[in-house]
Amino acid sequence: MKILIVIGKYPNYGGTEVVTTVLANSFVKKGYAVTIASFEQTVPELSSELDPSIVLRKLSYPVITPKNIKVLKKIILDNEIDFILNQWCLPFYVTVLCNMAIGKTNCKLISVMHGVPDKNKRTMYFENKMKSSKNRLLIKVYEVLRRAMLVFTSYNSRYVYDNSSAYVVLSKSFINTFVRFSGLKNTSKLITIGNPLTISxxxxxxxxxxxxxxxxxxxxxxxxxxxxxxxxxxxxxxxxxxxxxxxxxxxxxxxxxxxxxxxxxxxxxxxxxxxxxxxxxxxxxxxxxxxxxxxxxxxxxxxxxxxxxxxxxxxxxxxxxxxxxxxxxxxxxxxxxxxxxxxxxxxxxxxxxxxxxxxxxxxxxxxxxxxxxSLEMVLTKWEALFSTLNNKK
Missing domain, CATH: 3.40.50.2000 (Glycogen Phosphorylase B;)
Structure with missing residues (x-):
């Protein structure tokens, strides 16, 4: 099995980044080949925590460019990548980039939502502005902006779901929230895999x-x-x-x-x-x-x-x-x-x-x-997902 992990900032401090390191190293121990491609390598010294066999590649901004498509396509073809794990599944254009690189290959895209489906930092920003403001007009403006951000996030989520082979959320409790928020009718690609403990x-x-x-x-x-x-x-x-x-x-x-x-x-x-x-x-x-x-x-x-x-x-x-x-x-x-x-x-x-x-x-x-x-229980769920997707045409 060959896996490519796409992520925004890596190596870097943060929960998603730590989980990425733990999963990547664990996949290698299971006998998988792993490549990681990131747009920013903000704390390069943390790459020493990766298994030596893991290849770290650099992408660049803006996200969707001929250069990035070429880099990812080459990784997919040269390494015969089976799965891309998109650890930066929102915004939607990372999914667009991955699918442009996948093209007509047999590689499958798995998108992982590392947040709450119907809430994010931008919507929270406007909520807090509404609570702290005493100006009625400003409160209305913030509410309009908050609602607009929710609609935009909903479309983002639906697009990523529709254009992925599987969509992973971190909690069972997120399933109903995601279905309601994104207006899903078919939930067959929606799966729960929690973050593993990142300690031995x-x-x-x-x-x-x-x-x-x-x-x-x-x-x-x-x-x-x-x-x-x-x-x-x-x-x-x-x-x-x-x-x-x-x-x-x-x-x-x-x-x-x-x-x-x-x-x-x-x-x-x-x-x-x-x-x-x-x-x-x-x-x-x-x-x-x-x-x-x-x-x-x-x-x-x-x-x-x-x-x-x-x-x-x-x-x-x-x-x-x-x-x-x-x-x-x-x-x-x-x-x-x-x-x-x-x-x-x-x-x-x-x-x-x-x-x-x-x-x-x-x-x-x-x-x-x-x-x-535990890591072993989480890995079992990942391997079950890989097996299921491999059995699908």
Missing amino acids: DQEFGHDSSSKEKIILYVGRIDYTHKRVHRIIEVWEKMYGNYPDWKLVIVGDGPEKSNLETYVEQNKITGVHFEGFTNKPPTAYYKKSSILILTSDLESFGLVLTEAMSYGMVPVVYGSYTAVYDIVTDGKSGFITSMPYSEEETINKLRELMSDENKLDAMAKEALRKSQDF
Whole structure:
């Protein structure tokens, strides 16, 4: 089996990019030949994480050009590529490029949606503008723009689906959303394959003796999507009653300096901003007890399954349906209801921080639940998809 992965930015930091590396290396171990073609190679040193047999090729902007078509067509013909995995399936023109390169060959295109079908950063931008504006005219303008963006995204999604051999979404809960949003009548090409855990199976485990009283956030620090300020505001109301606990924020982003200033000015103790360092997230997972996420926009939440595989108990805002596939509310973690409630978040944290037995029991259940997303299980689903497509004329 020969596979070509097409992606926007790679090598690069980010969930989709990490998953791409893990899948590519795993396909090689299964005996497949893998080539990766990307438009931007922003962190080239990360290519060292790839198996030496994997070939990394460079494409260029704009996306649809005779040069890019020629490069991809040559890869397909020279390597007898069986499948293209399109990891950048929106916007639609990446699909156009892939199909122009495929031409009349037997290569099949599999498009992977790495987001929520009916929500994205652009629609969220206009939603937040509507909420923050007090000008009625501007609110109406933002609403028109938001609706226009949704219509455009819907057409994008439908085009990619219609022009792919298979369309992969990350969660079962996304199936109905995608069907409704894109107006599908025939769903035969729609498949669910979640993101795999990106850590070795040998690392799984929960050792309560190694755990410290740490609430952890890992990810980008921004206002619009991740809403990390909510975590700081929650901690501000709690830290005085839990002097033996601390909050650790791992990541970087546009809001980091603002939040650091807020913590300093308000003399909030027990907060540690780690930034992105050479220390892997697993170093934090191993010793932290609770993971907190208060994002307005997530797709799958790779950090969620990773943290759970180390026996961390998640307290996560249920703003996206995939979280219900990952966390069993009240057993392997807590999912707070919509709309966001600071009070509910605080209550769930207190419930865990005040009861070590409950925390330990839920940690063990979180570890067990994370196994549903083991690499081997995800690879089995990919191989089943390859087999199905190979059997279709």
